[in-house]
Amino acid sequence: MNLTCVAGLGVSGTAVARVLAARGERVVVVEAVEGERQLAAAAELARVGVETRFGEPALPEGATRLVTTGWAPHHPLVAAALRAGVEVVGEVELAWRLRPAQAAPWLALTGTNGKTTAVRMLTSILLAAGRKAVAVGNVGVPVVQAVAEPYDALAVELSSFQLHWSATLAPHAAAVLNVAPDHLDWHGSMEEYAAAKGRVFERAGTVIFNADDPEATRLAAPYPGAVGFTLRVPRRGELGVVEDLLVDRAFVADPVEAAEELATLEDIRPFAPHNVANALAAAALARSLGVPSEAVRQGLRDFVPDPHRLAHVDRIGEVDYIDDSKATNPHAAAAALASYPSVVWVAGGLLKGADVDELVRQAAPRLRGAVLLGADRARIAEAIARHAPNVPLVDIADRDTGAMEKVVTEAARLASPGDTVLLSPAGASLDMFANYPARGEAFARAVRGLRARREHGR
Incomplete structure (x- = not known):
């Protein structure tokens, strides 16, 4: 019997092991961390005949396939499998291969930022159209688990890690x-x-791209008939914006002469230019499946944004406090900063090698102050010194649980009526917090504390 090795006991890895075991395959999971959650997952898998090996991950003898759930090609386990000629696939690729006959169509979406919001918008639109649909992949249900269910469509969020290991999608x-x-x-x-x-475009039935993004446009260029979406007035074969309307000039009977209204800007929450782009992408994917315009509008109205994405925390003394902790890279922070005219910026964390110079240069006219925290805050401070030298800057060196209270206190001191205090860090959170939600929640708690102190005159 062939042996499949599964890398890791995360949500996707556990789902892969269960699905393969149910098919009668021999499965060994390798997991480096022997924590309480991992031990519980291993015990559950043992009941269905799956072996888990803890410790430094090593390829089991006789393995013919390695299923990875996001491990990099240079990881020792993956590199060893590749050297040994063992096939390496991702969970998404495995799900594609295992899908049954007459399986639900996949509507796939990727990007550096906005993926989860756009996929959840897409799911909301599909549900409004009466389609049985679910968000899967890098969000929601593991794809390998969802493909066996009788859905009408899968809204599939794909990361670059997942796409790297997807050869036939x-x-x-x-x-x-x-x-x-x-x-x-x-x-x-x-x-x-x-x-x-x-890679998401290589075998797609319909290619859809952000015509305002140079790199997305370049990736779509080899595909004739690709559909663009834009914040400008759309040309033939595009979706775009005319005054306050989202309109379709691609999925209509006569894209030369006709355009169909899909929604208004007021239907998009939270309103920001990048969320309009997310909505247009979601609408284009849904329209490729024949979803009517009425469902696009209703789906956008029904959509409930996930936490920590331009979430309005409070308004104190005519200053708005916004939690955009999900902005874990400069591109995401740039979109958030462009959404407000006058900002006291809360930023910092792990930049993961990314450059912040262009981000700060573009945002400089909007900045009224900056409060920096986290491991790579000095690099952001250097960029501010170059591009916005007159912007007041506060450096918070503390790395303890009380640091965010100091951050919010200093941001409030820098802010004037009409300003927005924006937590949009441009970096990952793991230098100080368990994850980006924990960082956003710490910010929200600190804002609530600020309100309490103001109300009690302290």
């Missing part, structure tokens, strides 16, 4: 939101990162 339609430097430590270069994103 052929979605009904695929969209690229944007491409900017990120995860270069994993991919090795910007060229390799962009190439991984572009």
